[in-house]
Amino acid sequence: MGLFTRVSKIWSQDMAIDLGTANTLVVLKGQGVVLNEPSVVAVVESKGKKSVLAVGDEAKTMLGRTPGNIQAIRPLRDGVIADFIVTEEMIKHFIKKVHKRSTFANPRILICVPTGSTPVERKAIQDSALAAGARRVQLIEEPIAAAIGAGLPISEATGSMVVDIGGGTTEIAVMSLGGVVYSNSLRVAGDAMDHSLQNFMRKEYNLLIGDSTAEKIKKEIGTAIPTNNNKYPVKGRDIRSGTPKEVNITEEDTSEALNPILKDMINGIKDALENTPPELSADLVDMGLTLTGGGALLKNIDKRFSKETGLPVHIADDPLACVAIGTGKALDQEETFSSILSEY
Ligand SMILES: Nc1ncnc2c1ncn2[C@@H]1O[C@H](COP(=O)(O)OP(=O)(O)OP(=O)(O)O)[C@@H](O)[C@H]1O
Ligand SMILES: [Mg+2]
Structure with a gap:
């Protein structure tokens, strides 16, 4: 490795963020997951001015327990930004936390977004990261990141199905040849x-x-x-x-x-199967579907889904980190995955 590449590698601040409604994970290029904290911000209001009191782990312990002038906020409630300013503060805080030497903090950031998010919501996420100090912001669809994280062969001509059950959204997607063939984002998770x-x-x-x-x-x-x-x-x-x-x-x-929620998810999976081209459906019968996201840890969810859809159901290795790991891989292997990244 030449001097230039070595230096640029050390200074490279590129990072990937899984900005979840429940948890935010940050991956540094080549280093894996370096931060994993709840997406919670505690805000204190005095004389009509709001300021951030705590973020992440520290703020989560305050949820539901705060006195009048303190508010613990989950800025991303339903898988999208519900509170723009607080989200920006949260991203800033996490970027600062992973970049201890703040002088070099001017990263390229890859953020994953739910497939169901609107262009306005995507732009809002991108603007938040730019305002938080990013040099360039690229977006990746959450189920694609989940599939990469779970090691599914999404670039091949085989159908792969991922069901990512997060805090705010359940993302159901069928992928083949590096693209999303069908996707649906349910706001129940x-x-x-x-x-x-x-x-x-x-x-x-x-x-x-x-x-x-x-x-x-x-x-x-x-x-x-x-x-x-x-x-x-x-x-x-x-x-x-x-x-x-x-x-x-x-x-x-x-x-x-929990039954009504599980029923909604099962119906979502059935819709996906009905809307998948026959060749790919045939692949899914053999390959089954893979569960990611924290909801995959619900006891017996795999058995229940398998019983009601007739498909084999696998649980990804580390469901809570799967999307972040996949986003990190996309960051590391920029050339391989360039076609699946987008920018506004
Ligand atoms: N053992 C468990 N059993 C059931 N649910 C769990 C378990 N552990 C975590 N969860 C749930 O997983 C959810 C968080 O998952 P995850 O971190 O994947 O969500 P997220 O990525 O922040 O949300 P989203 O993708 O919707 O933006 C929370 O609702 C949490 O309660
Ligand atoms: Mg998620």
């Missing part, structure tokens, strides 16, 4: 599962629970197919008396609560 659990607890047990408690239930005993009758204690507030109360729930409860 992990957050919707949490809300379904909250509704269920209110209706069945008269119990009010917060977002974090619902997420915890989902991760600890949530299941797509119940397998046992173990009891799990849930604390919340009784609707009628207003006082704290604890009830015991079972896997059966969670599968009932």
Whole structure:
């Protein structure tokens, strides 16, 4: 390696960002995932002026627990930017955090976006990164990044199907020859599962629970197919008396609560299969579909999807990092993947 390439490599600040509704991951070129934190920003308001108090891990612990003048915000709620200014602050913070020597921070940034996002939303994401100090911003479609991360043969003339279940969106895509043949972005994913659990607890047990408690239930005993009758204690507030109360729930409860969300996803997968050209459908029967995103970790989701679609269902190796890993690969192998990157 010559001196010039060596120096430019050290100074190269190129990075890839998986700007998720639930988690943001940052990959530095050639270095893999260097940051993985919740997409949460705590903002404090005093004398009508807002300033950022904490970002990421530190801010997440404040969700639902803040006093009046502090607000913990998830700026990307439904897979798109709900709060432009706060998103920009969050991107800035994460860029600064990975580039300790801020003088060199002027990176080319590759960001993945949901396939269902509109041109206006894509432009907003790009503008946020530019305002945060990026020199150049390129975008990659989330399911393509997920497929690259999962090691699927997307450049070949074979059909590959990815279902990425994140916090805000479930992305369903069929790919072949490096392109997306069919895609659909459902605005139901992990957050919707949490809300379904909250509704269920209110209706069945008269119990009010917060977002974090619902997420915890989902991760600890949530299941797509119940397998046992173990009891799990849930604390919340009784609707009628207003006082704290604890009830015991079972896997059966969670599968009932999550069922409408899982049904929406299964219908989305069936739509994708109906809209896939026959040659590629035939490939999918053999290859099956691959689940990525945090939702892929829901217990028995693979078995349930397989049972209802008739396809083999695989779970990617590291579902939560899969999109970021794929985006990082696209950054590292710029020439191979140039045709799938876009810019506005
Ligand atoms: N063990 C688990 N079981 C079920 N769900 C889980 C588990 N672990 C994490 N999740 C859920 O995964 C979701 C986050 O996944 P991920 O980080 O892939 O989303 P994201 O990329 O931030 O969102 P999006 O792609 O929609 O913008 C959250 O809803 C979280 O509760
Ligand atoms: Mg995601």
